[in-house]
Amino acid sequence: MEVFLTSPWVPAEIIRAHGHRPRSAWPATPNRASAVPEGVCSFAQSLLSLAESHPDAALVFTTACDQMRRAADAALARSRSRIFLFNLPATWQSPAARNLYRAECARLGRFLTTLGGPHPKAEDLLSVMIDQENRRAALRQFIQRHPARLAAEALAGFYSEGIVPTAPPTDAIPVPRGIPVALIGGPLLPSQWSLFDDLESTGGRVVLNATEPGERCLPPPCPIPSPEQPPLPALADHYFDHAVDAFHRPNTRFYDWLGPRLHERQVRGLVLWVHVGCDLWRAEAASLRDAFHLPLLTLDAHVESTGGLRDTNRLAAFIESLQ
Secondary structure (H helix, E strand, O other): OEEEEOOOOOOHHHHHHOOOEEEEOOOOOOOOOOOOOOOOOHHHHHHHHHHHHOOOOEEEEEOOOHHHHHHHHHHHHHHOOOEEEEOOOOOOOOHHHHHHHHHHHHHHHHHHHHOOOOOOOHHHHHHHHHHHHHHHHHHHHHHHHOOHHHHHHHHHHHHHHOOOOOOOOHHHOOOOOOEEEEEEEEEOOHHHOHHHHHHHHOOEEEEEEEEEOOHHHOOOOOOOOOOOOOHHHHHHHHHHHHOOOOOOOOOHHHHHHHHHHHHHOOOOEEEEEEEOOOHHHHOHHHHHHHHHOOOEEEEEEOOOOOOOHHHHHHHHHHHHHHO
């Protein structure tokens, strides 16, 4: 069965080990979602459209924000089954939060068995973890060698189908030029990838994609436990320790992750990508300016595509101000 994940912080390895097919919600959301009520996150609304268009699939929501909780409630009311709400701790500094995350991973496994999946043996999960890590390692290398749009396409293919692209010869890849900027924020859907082209056409270049599913969603290499150690706690701890997101309180891990990358890639400006109705990421604008003392442009993400001529003009003015 297809199991759609709405967050990168739920281990896809658990789904694979239970005999199901993990897919990310970002590339699967319909290009034309239903009308978005005032005050509702456009991405959360698009997930309801995804649930309606895939009645035979399961969806895993998280409690990362109130909008996602309400979307899970609405999806459950409509489908009555195959909806799982993963309690994702906002805090991360206490043993209780870690234990909660571990317990949710185990509860997800029990849910997957109710969908017809077998209960995996420890060696089965370990095998999936090793395979997933090998794919991530290849994906990291691909991202380092390719422009931002190609990297975004590769990330979407990995999260949706588990595919890692074959790298063409390096000299066959055109190297974009322009002022280095970082793209930061929430979900960036395939219908919105023209944002990379818009930035390049206005004289910019994305050297860090910290949206979903960008580099921010790729955890570092996972230490593989020894055969005598239970793999599930090790997998849960790795995801718990390396989640980088704005919903955390405190969200210092996000800034600790972002700061060195901005410095090493000589980023000169920040583009904050915020879905309409997402107060969580919008609230980061002032904090990002204060933390890194870089010019920042906030762009509102529309469900169907990037914002057209108005956003292109704003990007052009922003890039010009960085010259």
